[in-house]
Amino acid sequence: MHLVNPITGQQIALLSVTIIEYVKPIFDESGSVHEYEYPSHSARRAFFTPTILARCELREHFQFKAFVFHDASTGGYIVMLILRPYTHLSFARVGDDRWTLLEPHCDYQDCTYKDGLLYAASTMGEIHAFELSGPDVTMNIIKGRDEGFHPNGVHIVQAPWGGLLLVSRLMEFEDPDKDVDLKIPVPNTREIKLNRVDDGAKSLVKVVCLPGHVLFLGLNDSLCLSAKDYLALKGNHAYFTDNQQYNQGRKSSHRDIGVVDLGNYNSKEDIVSP
Numbered sequence: 001m002h003l004v005n006p007i008t009g010q011q012i013a014l015l016s017v018t019i020i021e022y023v024k025p026i027f028d029e030s031g032s033v034h035e036y037e038y039p040s041h042s043a044r045r046a047f048f049t050p051t052i053l054a055r056c057e058l059r060e061h062f063q064f065k066a067f068v069f070h071d072a073s074t075g076g077y078i079v080m081l082i083l084r085p086y087t088h089l090s091f092a093r094v095g096d097d098r099w100t101l102l103e104p105h106c107d108y109q110d111c112t113y114k115d116g117l118l119y120a121a122s123t124m125g126e127i128h129a130f131e132l133s134g135p136d137v138t139m140n141i142i143k144g145r146d147e148g149f150h151p152n153g154v155h156i157v158q159a160p161w162g163g164l165l166l167v168s169r170l171m172e173f174e175d176p177d178k179d180v181d182l183k184i185p186v187p188n189t190r191e192i193k194l195n196r197v198d199d200g201a202k203s204l205v206k207v208v209c210l211p212g213h214v215l216f217l218g219l220n221d222s223l224c225l226s227a228k229d230y231l232a233l234k235g236n237h238a239y240f241t242d243n244q245q246y247n248q249g250r251k252s253s254h255r256d257i258g259v260v261d262l263g264n265y266n267s268k269e270d271i272v273s274p
Contacts, residue, residue, distance in 0.1 A: 003068065003079070014079060015092050017062065020099045022083060026052070038062070039085060061085075067221055069113035073133060080118065082108050089120060091132065102130065102137065109154040112164070112221060121156040121166060125149035125204070127197060142199045152187065155222040156197075157215065164197040165224060166204055167217060169240070174254070186254050191266045192217075192238050209236050209263045217241070236263045239271075 003012040018025045018033070028034035036053045038061060053061060064082040071078050076094040083090055089102040089111065105128060111120040118130040125146035131138045151168035159165050169192055173185035192215075195204035214233045216223040218241035227235035238260045258270045 015096070015099055017058065020083070020090055021101060023058070023062075024050075065110070065219055067111065067113075069118075069221075071113075071116070071133075073116055078113065078118075078132065080111060080113070082111070089118075089130075091118075093132075100137065102139075105139070110156045110222060112156050112158055114158055114164075119156055119164060121154045123151075123154060125154075125166070127156065127164075127166065141202070142197065143202050143204065146204075151193070153189075153217075155217045157217075157222045157224045159196075159224055160213065160226055164199075165207065166195045166197055167215065167222065167238075168193045168195075169217070171256070187242075187256050188254075189240060189256050189258065189260070189268065192240070192260050192262065194262070211236050211263075215239065215262075234259070234261075237261055 001014040001017060003014060004010070017023050018036075022039045024037040025033045026035040026037060033055065035055065036058050037050050038053050038058060039050060051061075061084055064084050064087055066082075067080040069078045069080060070076075071093070074093075078091055078093050080089065080091045081099075082088070083101075086106040087108050088106050089108055090099045091102070092099050105120075107122045107124065107126075108120045109123055111118055113119070116131065116133050118132055119142065120128050120130065122128075122145075126144060127142040129140045129142050131140075149168070152171040153169035155167040155169075157165040157167055169189050171187040172190050174188055175185065194207035194210065196207050198205050210224070212227050212235050214225050214227050214230070214235060215238035216225070217238060225233070227233050233239075239258075240260065241257050242255055255272055257272050258268050261267045261269075
């Protein structure tokens with residue numbers, strides 16, 4: 001794996017995927033990596049039979065999301081991965097010789113880094129804070145599970161005024177195009193809900209709108225920006241792109257990319273044609 005600057009073309013090599021215990025390399029007669037057994041091991045009980053993947057296929061299955069966070073305390077950077085199939089977290093800092101897998105916690109959909117803490121949000125509305133700066137990683141539960149929380153997508157966002165927002169996406173699923181081989185329903189975002197994270201009470205507080213601010217939601221670090229600093233953007237709107245877990249294997253299908261007016265009953269405008 002590499003970090004790639006898409007504008008300059010500069011690349012930085014990351015640690016090998018075979019250092020992550022999920023992945024077991026299979027060598028050919030010359031001693032070169034030929035295939036991968038994935039997933040080959042996890043501290044969590046396995047629900048998936050290990051699959052043999054060619055080198056070029058692993059990238060389609062390996063990660064759900066990837067992030068690069070600046071660590072102000074050291075001046076360095078942290079690469080954070082959300083790994084399939086259990087959506088565990090794994091990270092590496094500049095100078096590390098291995099990936100650190102944060103088991104047994106799993107089912108994460110998004111994370112962000114602030115003041116030395118990694119905040120990770122799960123599909124059940126959990127929010128965990130990981131202290132990564134010490135010799136041993138510690139975790140604090142900011143918010144526990146919410147049995148009534150069942151969105152199709154979750155984003156955790158740093159608010160410009162301080163604190164965190166938990167953003168959930170609700171989707172409808174349409175029949176796929178007739179010319180698509182995989183008959184997987186196509187997602188269509190129909191509503192975006194906002195909550196402020198009250199870490200003192202370990203709960204969520206509903207937010208009706210974001211006047212003067214704009215959200216960006218997607219597969220990278222989710223953002224909340226001031227609309228007055230970006231005149232081409234609409235305040236109280238959320239711009240969103242596809243969620244990869246519904247995208248895999250359907251690259252020719254309708255794309256769920258658009259902008260939602262948070263102050264107008266979540267009215268939606270598609271940004272790209274189907």
